Amino acid sequence: MLEIMKEYQCDICIIGAGPAGLNAALYCSRANRDIIVLEGKVQSALEKTKKIENWLGEKSIKGETLLNKFRNHVNKLENVRIIKGDVISLMLGMGKNMISTRAANITADVIVIATGTGERKEVIKGESNLLGYGISYCALCDGPAYKEKIVYLYGEDDELIEDALILHQMGCIVNIITPKDITELPVNIEKIKKKSINILDKMNIIELIPNSEGLLEKMKCKSVSSEQEEEIELDALFIFSHVPSTSIFKKAGVELDDKDNISVNQNQETNIKGVYAAGDVTGGLFQAIFAAAEGAKAGINAAKYCRQLEKK
Numbered sequence: 001m002l003e004i005m006k007e008y009q010c011d012i013c014i015i016g017a018g019p020a021g022l023n024a025a026l027y028c029s030r031a032n033r034d035i036i037v038l039e040g041k042v043q044s045a046l047e048k049t050k051k052i053e054n055w056l057g058e059k060s061i062k063g064e065t066l067l068n069k070f071r072n073h074v075n076k077l078e079n080v081r082i083i084k085g086d087v088i089s090l091m092l093g094m095g096k097n098m099i100s101t102r103a104a105n106i107t108a109d110v111i112v113i114a115t116g117t118g119e120r121k122e123v124i125k126g127e128s129n130l131l132g133y134g135i136s137y138c139a140l141c142d143g144p145a146y147k148e149k150i151v152y153l154y155g156e157d158d159e160l161i162e163d164a165l166i167l168h169q170m171g172c173i174v175n176i177i178t179p180k181d182i183t184e185l186p187v188n189i190e191k192i193k194k195k196s197i198n199i200l201d202k203m204n205i206i207e208l209i210p211n212s213e214g215l216l217e218k219m220k221c222k223s224v225s226s227e228q229e230e231e232i233e234l235d236a237l238f239i240f241s242h243v244p245s246t247s248i249f250k251k252a253g254v255e256l257d258d259k260d261n262i263s264v265n266q267n268q269e270t271n272i273k274g275v276y277a278a279g280d281v282t283g284g285l286f287q288a289i290f291a292a293a294e295g296a297k298a299g300i301n302a303a304k305y306c307r308q309l310e311k312k
């Protein structure tokens, strides 16, 4: 049966219902605006978080529980509608902005993009099942749980080195494993050597192996040059391979940075007037508190922009 497209109009359309999008909605709502929040099929990164221990006021809380608290709060706001659906096309910056999902067309004066990093594909065999059980993508979030334990960082960019130093400061026994040659790693490699952080270069990880309790126990590695394989025991692996899903916004004219995150200024404005972005989609520290704070800033500035439109 042919589904009829629903038509919506609002002052501000927020794409994404994670901490950034929901906090943007809260702030826009307090400015008395009519708001639609679009919640896509992809889970919020917060929902995938087994335990969060760096949200002020909550010593330890399941990510899903925290997100439900945010949702319940926003659901109670009379001027916010939360609609399910993935954005499949957009027309931005031509007076009114148009956003389409498979079931709805939304016209909005202002847009806030808060779509997070998107679905992350498994890069190493066994990775998905061990997420939260020895596999992490965030040193700041999970590092303290591995004090005095053997941790490895895997990847090839600047973040790898920076986070190796963070984990060392947290008291972890730190190692780096990278497919690159050591000479191709960023310059502050000297700092790494001084902290006696071990580096295994020209090495790929091909499989992650759990113990009988389902916790990460070993990784199978393969040398890039000799193709020789070896198994290494470890307590945690921090993987750095950020995969942003911003191509749909790029197509609509939104500028991205060199890592394909949406570029914003300090007011969370993108290069298109009336289009803001907040949270993980803009890169940065990938922390819930930052996403929420950027959402608040985007919300305040989006509401301000609406007021400016009324003056014209």
Ligand SMILES: Cc1cc2nc3c(=O)[nH]c(=O)nc-3n(C[C@H](O)[C@H](O)[C@H](O)COP(=O)(O)OP(=O)(O)OC[C@H]3O[C@@H](n4cnc5c(N)ncnc54)[C@H](O)[C@@H]3O)c2cc1C
Pocket: 015, 016, 017, 018, 019, 020, 021, 038, 039, 040, 041, 042, 043, 044, 045, 046, 047, 048, 049, 050, 051, 052, 053, 054, 085, 086, 087, 088, 114, 115, 116, 117, 118, 131, 132, 137, 138, 141, 142, 278, 279, 280, 281, 285, 286, 287, 288, 289, 291
């Ligand atoms: C395993 C793991 C552990 C973590 N641990 C911690 C921690 O301990 N502490 C901490 O502070 N942070 C942690 N984080 C990071 C934290 O969860 C994120 O920084 C935060 O959720 C980012 O919020 P966001 O609103 O930017 O994006 P998200 O929370 O990812 O929300 C994105 C939203 O956009 C929607 N969306 C995506 N694409 C579309 C589309 N095309 N159309 C419509 N909607 C769309 C999604 O459905 C979702 O609602 C962790 C993350 C992971 C994955």
